Amino acid sequence: MTTRWFGQPVRRNEDERFLTGHGNYVDDINPPGSLHAAVLRSPLAHARITRIDVEAARTLPGVVAVWTWQELGDVWRPSPMVVPNDALTHPRTQYPLARDTVNYVGEAVAFVVAQDRSIAEDACDLIEVDYEPLPAVIDLEEAVAEGTPLVHEDVPGNVAAVLTQQVGDVERAFAEADHVFEERLYLERSAGQPMETRAIVAQWDDIERVLTMWDTTQAPLSIRNGLAVLLGLPENAVRVVAPDVGGGFGTKIMMFYPEEVLVPLAALRLHRPIKWAEDRREHLIASNHERGQVHYASIAVRSDGTILGVKDVFLHDAGAYTPYGIVVPIVTSTQLPGPYRLPNYFSESRTVYTNRVPVTPYRGAGRPHGCFVMERLVDLVAGELGMDRAEVRFKNFIQPDEFPWDVGLTFQDGAPTRYDSGNYPEGLRQALDAIDYQGFRQMQEGLRKQGRYVGLGMASYVEGTGIGPYEGAHVRVDGTARRVVVATCVGTQGQGHQTSFAQIVADELGVRPDQVEITTGDSRSMNWGSGTYASRSAVVTGNAVGSASRAVRDKAAALASELFEANPDDIEFEDERVFVKGSPEFGLPIWDIAVVANPIRYAYGTQAEQAIRLLKTREGPPLPEGTDPGLEARKYFSPPQATFASGNHAAIVEVDPETGTVSILKYVAVHDCGRVINPMIVEGQVHGGVAQGIGGSFYERLVYDREGQPLSTTFLDYLIPTAMEVPEIECRHVETPSPLNPLGIKGAGEAGVIPVPALMAQALDDALGPFNVRVREMPLNPGEIRALVRDGL
């Protein structure tokens, strides 16, 4: 394969439709005759439902259906436990509509279908529900305290799972250490908050006997498979399409959100298309959150800064249900060691129920928490031992010649946490060089004399990406349309799959990326697959696309070798032509080769007609045994384990100790995702991740009061960083190819967000050193930063 397109900043195939207002998002889909749905949600965090009266709502003109749990019949089932784990002793998943109790503000209680959305919402207002309030469990540490009320009556101590993982002999390491330092560290809840909220349109087609659901999900095939079971339909009678999706960040992958059951059920029962679109308040209170962990961590070191061991016991806020089991705490505990040699490590997580929205992965998925803990511990070591923080890091990094490196833990996919490749010292060197670590102290001292407080932060992480089980791709050359058509079934939410996958195809088949049409997210075009999560699509689907393209190329080469009486190894692909090496006159456009590859031989075009005549008459059937017509192939890629990307970020911030405001003066991200398909797209992913990390460090916070009322219910309360808060980010790439897949790539989607809270905490400590500030939790708003300055003095 020549790599003409792989590695290039190819402009995106998807952009023109988005720029001209012709994207196709779920809420843009309006089948004729649609009815509109709205959901009545619990106003209380924890309560017993004693009565629901829907009569007034049912009789409102324009209302078509009002359902409580009673109307759901067999479909009233708890959502499936998607990722079971032996440590998860008390899993609880949600029903589509609450029956006896509600467990968080926003939990779905009733469902209304009406002529339009306004009437549906009016009808929700007419539903009378009597609630008997129960004590709400909100604070994570209080939730596990003696005598605390229970979220679920049958879950003692509110603990869903206790997971311990251990490497080496931690007790001995701590006993033999020169120093042990400990810290309580806390990351508050935040959430993905894609600009497009969730939306669903479902339609039953009486002619085709197919239920189609357009859904903002990241995993259309998983939803299709589950929905078919739930609704008692064969799989081929359910089609789930995730068309253009306006950002996901993990929030849009769930089996199932209640509306993903209720809306298609209504379409089936009412024989009308049904539309539901969430508003932002609903998204903030009832779509899943993340972060929310408190860690009690300690580190054992030698006097020279060598890390001997880490103990970390933490509480993970699951919210009211555990639909994703303990994926997030597993990721936290297994990714906490990061780029460091950690010979002895003990991790215990307790997954705790609270009366808040369920927690499922959001970009980073447990890693920002682990990185925050480990990096804060390393900073503590440097500070307490009076060592340079970069020196402590270099001293403890896994070295480039030590791969594969076995961390000794079981990763989220059940496979070993075994780092496949990397160069962590090089990454940090580049980051420190770009931020001018050497010159910084002088700058800092100079500015302090002027009364300005600047600080530098650095943080490193390792990210397991590209987990299995597998993804597939189907590649077909459409000779008459002169296009290559590729089907995948991962959802796409802005990552540019329709371009980066096209680059892989273009290199194999000698065409341009804009001649390659990638279908994403349609269960009808690919029957097997899982979805977009865990920074996996480029790795898993990308390699399937590469493999299917290679099979198509081999097939075209075999046919061309027959046409031109040449060795298949001498056939080349370039500029849309397939030809004999050194003799370009013996060649044809790949489009004509595709026409010839179909023995029915409707030879459109004179070249193809002539080409068919070149084919020698063969004995036997026109389609020889073991061959398929056309230039097409379907391949799957199943990675043996995760491939481990990494990165090193550094930043300089300025803090005003009087107002507590922070400005970021410089930001550098050195990133290693193996071989880069499209650096423009990868850098875009890094920028966006860093912006979310800045949000999670200073602005974004899901506040609940003590009764469990969410207070961050608008974008005036939940602050997404704007162009004024996010700085210019300088990106550099280190490339250590993954040996675990043919293309050598690692995932890139989540990376940017991971080190940001850790980095900002260190930068604040550094800037506010004269005030003896030590950051132990994130996010921090200006008032809290002022309090740190005041209390440190």
Add this chain to the structure above:
Amino acid sequence: MTDTRRTVRLTVNGEDVEQEVPVRLLLSDFLRATLGLTGTHVGCEHGVCGCCTVLLDGEPVRSCLLFAVQTAGHEIKTVEGLAPSGGPLHPLQSAFREEHALQCGFCTPGFLMTLVPFMQDHPDPTDTEIREALSGNLCRCTGYQNIVAAVRRAAQTTQQPEEAAP
């Protein structure tokens, strides 16, 4: 809760529109659902995110904060009106593509409609001016850096035609 309806007459992307609408219908819903102009997106419906920004008599407004009836007699321009169908892209649209200033594309129409009048008033903007102009629109994917670069590029290329990138 009974609807009161009223007939509105206005211009949308240069075409006259006359339509009877419920008085409580938002301009955003009128554009999207009644007129089928789904390029205008709704991200928060409380005027913060800027996804629904359109031009009202040339000025950017949040279409989720206006009722359709308030726009009677006025001129509305949406993202669909930026580049005539099949015609060349507006320089801002081309610059967004060149600089990778969009990912999921959901916020993009709002940014474009905010920037069109900004560019008219600031043909040669500084980065600070650009960032201030963008600060009323939220983007969750790009971190804004490439949007700033796109505005810079658009400002340059309105003077001289650009070279095509790969």
